[in-house]
Amino acid sequence: xxxxxxxxxxxxxxxxxxxxxxxxxxxxxxxxxxxxxxxxxxxxxxxxxxxxxxxxxxxxxxxxxxxxxxxxxxxxxxxxxxxxxxxxxxxxxxxxxxxxxxxxxxxxxxxxxxxxxxxxxxxxxxxxxxxxxxxxxxxxxxxxxxxxxxxxxxxxxxxxxxxxxxxxxxxxxxxxxxxxxxxxxxxxxxxxxxxxxxxxxxxxxxxxxxxxxxxxxxxxxxxxxxxxxxxxxxxxxxxxxxxxxxxxxxxxxxxxxxxxxxxxxxxx
Amino acid sequence: xxxxxxxxxxxxxxxxxxxxxxxxxxxxxxxxxxxxxxxxxxxxxxxxxxxxxxxxxxxxxxxxxxxxxxxxxxxxxxxxxxxxxxxxxxxxxxxxxxxxxxxxxxxxxxxxxxxxxxxxxxxxxxxxxxxxxxxxxxxxxxxxxxxxxxxxxxxxxxxxxxxxxxxxxxxxxxxxxxxxxxxxxxxxxxxxxxxxxxxxxxxxxxxxxxxxxxxxxxxxxxxxxxxxxxxxxxxxxxxxxxxxxxxxxxxxxxxxxxxxxxxxxxxxxxxxxxxxxxxxxxxxxxxxxxxxxxxxxxxxxxxxxx
Numbered sequence: 001x002x003x004x005x006x007x008x009x010x011x012x013x014x015x016x017x018x019x020x021x022x023x024x025x026x027x028x029x030x031x032x033x034x035x036x037x038x039x040x041x042x043x044x045x046x047x048x049x050x051x052x053x054x055x056x057x058x059x060x061x062x063x064x065x066x067x068x069x070x071x072x073x074x075x076x077x078x079x080x081x082x083x084x085x086x087x088x089x090x091x092x093x094x095x096x097x098x099x100x101x102x103x104x105x106x107x108x109x110x111x112x113x114x115x116x117x118x119x120x121x122x123x124x125x126x127x128x129x130x131x132x133x134x135x136x137x138x139x140x141x142x143x144x145x146x147x148x149x150x151x152x153x154x155x156x157x158x159x160x161x162x163x164x165x166x167x168x169x170x171x172x173x174x175x176x177x178x179x180x181x182x183x184x185x186x187x188x189x190x191x192x193x194x195x196x197x198x199x200x201x202x203x204x205x206x207x208x209x210x211x212x213x214x215x216x217x218x219x220x221x222x223x224x225x226x227x228x229x230x231x232x233x234x235x236x237x238x239x240x241x242x243x244x245x246x247x248x249x250x251x252x253x254x255x256x257x258x259x260x261x262x263x264x265x266x267x268x
Numbered sequence: 269x270x271x272x273x274x275x276x277x278x279x280x281x282x283x284x285x286x287x288x289x290x291x292x293x294x295x296x297x298x299x300x301x302x303x304x305x306x307x308x309x310x311x312x313x314x315x316x317x318x319x320x321x322x323x324x325x326x327x328x329x330x331x332x333x334x335x336x337x338x339x340x341x342x343x344x345x346x347x348x349x350x351x352x353x354x355x356x357x358x359x360x361x362x363x364x365x366x367x368x369x370x371x372x373x374x375x376x377x378x379x380x381x382x383x384x385x386x387x388x389x390x391x392x393x394x395x396x397x398x399x400x401x402x403x404x405x406x407x408x409x410x411x412x413x414x415x416x417x418x419x420x421x422x423x424x425x426x427x428x429x430x431x432x433x434x435x436x437x438x439x440x441x442x443x444x445x446x447x448x449x450x451x452x453x454x455x456x457x458x459x460x461x462x463x464x465x466x467x468x469x470x471x472x473x474x475x476x477x478x479x480x481x482x483x484x485x486x487x488x489x490x491x492x493x494x495x496x497x498x499x500x501x502x503x504x505x506x507x508x509x510x511x512x513x514x515x516x517x518x519x520x521x522x523x524x525x526x527x528x529x530x531x532x533x534x535x536x537x538x539x540x541x542x543x544x545x546x547x548x549x550x551x552x553x554x555x556x557x558x559x560x561x562x563x564x565x566x567x568x569x570x571x572x573x574x
Contacts, residue, residue, distance in 0.1 A: 110286030115508030115553050121515065122546050125534040126297050202411045206516050209413045210531060225413050229520075236421055243414030251409035258405070 008259025014252025022072045025065035033062035033219055042235040052237045054202040055227065060241050063219035069240065070220045071249065074131070075200035079193050085139070086115040086146025087189070091181075093147070094154035095173065105151065108144050114140035117203055134213050138200055149192055154183050187264040191257055200252030205246050221246050271374065276561060284554055291547045292336050295539050296329075306349060307539045322347070323540065345544040350536035355544035358529060363548065365435055366525035369514050372441050374503070376449030377456060379508075380407075381499075384453070385460025389495070392465045392483050400457065407454030412513055416447040416520035433522040444521045448513050452506055459502050463495040497567055504560025508553045 026033075037057035044051040051060035093104040111119070123137035124200035157180075159162055166180050208222025216223055221242040228238030295302055303319050306309065320326050323346070324335055339346070345355035388400035410418075423443060424432040431440050467473060468487055476486035515527030520529070526545055533541035 110283055110290070113283045113287055113554055113557075114290060115512045117512040117515075118546060118549050121512070121530070121534075122291075122294055122542070123297070126294055127299065127541060128310070198409070205411055206413055209516065210519060212534070218512050222413065225417070229417055232417055232421060233425060233560070239414065239417045240422075243411070243418065247410045247416060248408075250411065251405065253403055254409055 005262055006261050007255045008263055011252050011254070011256030011259050014248060015256050018068060018249050018252060021065055022068040025068065026062075029062055029065060031059045031062040033058060033066040035059070042231060042238070044235070045237060051227075052235070053094070053226070055231055055235075060224075060238070063224060064241055064245050067219045067221045067224060068249075070214055070218065071201050071204060074138070074204050075134060075197045078135055078142060078200045078204075079196045081135065081139045082142035082196065083146050083189065083193055084141035086148075087173055088152045089143075090147035090149065090177065091154050091177075092244065094151040094158070094217035095177075098234060101151075105148075108147050112144045112148075113138075116144075117206070120203060120207060120234055121210070121212060124207055129212065129215045131214070134204065137207070137212075138203055141203065142196060142200065145196070146189070146192065149188060150185065153188055154181060156182055157181055160182075177260045191261045191264065194253055194257035194260055198250040198257070201246060201250050201253070207240075272565065276558060280554060280558055284551065287554060288337070288338075288340065288547065289333075291543055291550065292333055294546065295543055298539070301541055306539065320350075322356050332479060345547070346540040348533070348538055348541040348544075350533070350538040350541070355541050358541065359526065359544055362526045362529045365523060366518070368435075368528060369444055369517065369523060369525060370439070370510050372445035373448030373452065373510055373513070373517075374507075376445045377452035378400065380449065380453035381456035381460060384457035385464065385499075386492070388457065388461040389464025390467075390487055392461070392468070397461070401461065404454040404457045407450045407547045408458075412447055412451070412516045412519065415450060416444070416517060418449060419443045420520075435524055444517050444523055447520065448490075448509050448510060448517050451513070452510055455506060456499055456502060460495060460499050463498050464491060467491040467495050493567075497564060498566050500560060500567060504557045504564075505516065507556040507560070511549055511553055511556075525556065 035058060037053065040049065040053040040057035042055055043049055043053040043057065049061070051058050051064065054060055054063065089104060089108075093101040098222070120137040120141040123140055124133060127133035127136060161174065163180055166176055171179070204213055205222035205225070208220040209226045211223070211226070214220035214223055216227070224242040225239055225246075228235070230243070231238050299307055303316050303323070303325060307315060308320060317326075324332050327335070343356055345359070347353070348355050348358055349357060384400045384404060388397040390403075391397045420432055420443065423430045430442055434440055464487060466481075468491065470491070473486050473491055476490045477483060481489065512527075513526060514523075515530060517523065518525045518527035519531055526548060530542065530545035530549075532538075533545060
């Protein structure tokens with residue numbers, strides 16, 4: 001497995017580690033990510049503070065772990081929502097066909113003509129700060145891709161013989177969808193969703209970096225990086241630590257996506 | 269060719285109108301009242317009424333929309349509230365800096381992607397492939413917001429080779445351009461590799477090989493041109509990422525472009541200016557896609573004739 005598909009193995013390990021850290025990290029680690037300690041301002045990494053402390057003396061590792069929760073939580077939620085909305089709209093358009101399909105996909109085209117991250121910035125700026133608004137802004141950016149993917153897949157699946165066979169035997173649309181279309185869709189959708197989580201992690205970090213996402217003192221990797229920039233000369237670890245956290249997480253999801261695509265490609 | 273061009277241009281109109289409409293709708297999504305959001309809670313009612321009138325928010329929605337379109341047709345994007353200057357003027361002042369940065373980012377991306385993709389594609393499965401693609405996946409995973417500061421630490425602070433921030437000569441352009449171009453370079457290199465590998469098994473490559481060319485020469489001399497077409501399409505699709513990547517990059521390097529103008533406008537709740545910047549970014553993306561499409565037709569005669 002590791003030999004044949006190293007991307008899948010390394011990606012899965014990275015993603016598993018991130019997930020474990022996000023879920024159990026705050027439970028295992030008792031350092032308070034919000035505790036200000038002015039005697040440790042900008043402290044370098046040491047045995048008591050493995051990753052050092054920030055400009056208010058807060059423990060960087062505790063904040064990174066809390067940030068992982070936010071990063072992973074927001075990105076999974078956004079991808080799940082985008083997938084649900086995009087899948088429903090794309091799937092419905094494909095099954096309806098005709099002018100409904102044409103109209104819906106024109107709308108999708110127009111939204112896609114808008115650079116995604118710009119849409120997220122504009123919405124986050126207009127809606128104001130807050131987790132719900134952040135999720136809305138990022139979902140608005142993400143759902144169109146899934147709509148296109150699901151529509152394309154459903155259109156091509158509809159012509160397959162086994163689907164036609166099921167239809168000829170009198171299977172209702174709901175059964176057709178659940179028993180025959182969904183399983184065939186799962187593969188390509190899983191690949192795109194895996195890459196999608198990586199993309200949303202970057203977008204969320206960028207929004208928080210620009211001051212449009214999670215607001216301090218809530219630790220997010222993006223706002224930690226932004227806060228660290230002011231001390232780049234004296235304490236570069238403030239930018240390095242969240243930077244590497246984002247990089248490794250995104251790398252994990254990208255490798256996992258590559259590996260999944262390869263895995264599905266072999267099976268087909 | 270001219271007819272093709274005109275047809276493409278006509279197909280673009282509904283998309284451009286959609287983008288304009290979406291931008292117009294933005295200001296109406298402001299929760300509560302955009303005017304009190306801009307002026308604060310303690311603004312005098314007379315000022316609120318005046319601004320509502322200035323922004324034409326006191327008109328019915330369809331009149332606002334019509335007025336917005338009519339003004340836009342004259343190149344009028346309204347008045348910036350925080351800077352007390354026409355939005356169109358501010359955008360004209362800041363846009364060249366962003367174009368310069370995006371162009372440089374694209375140049376960096378192509379300069380990295382071509383050799384990387386060719387090395388990987390000509391040596392599929394070999395050590396060159398593994399090294400190049402390993403670098404590519406790293407490039408995709410490192411976010412701008414970390415790569416920028418990292419490059420600053422390395423090349424400005426430690427080595428002192430390049431200026432830290434601001435816009436000036438060529439030296440000022442290098443770090444922001446690399447920050448913007450790296451992720452795109454990685455995406456393009458992966459596409460080029462994939463496309464070279466696919467073409468490697470095509471009949472005309474086999475013919476070239478059978479007449480005595482080495483495998484690599486056959487692929488590069490005959491296959492590269494064809495392998496580049498999907499890469500060009502991808503450049504168009506990723507241009508949106510390049511443009512919006514400039515927002516973050518401009519903030520990191522204090523680059524005086526449209527991205528920074530947009531962020532300043534957002535922080536000042538200067539909605540007309542926000543609207544103008546968003547519209548300029550979005551329409552640029554539409555235009556870039558048109559250019560890519562035309563370029564693509566020029567490179568691949570099958571599309572031109574089809």
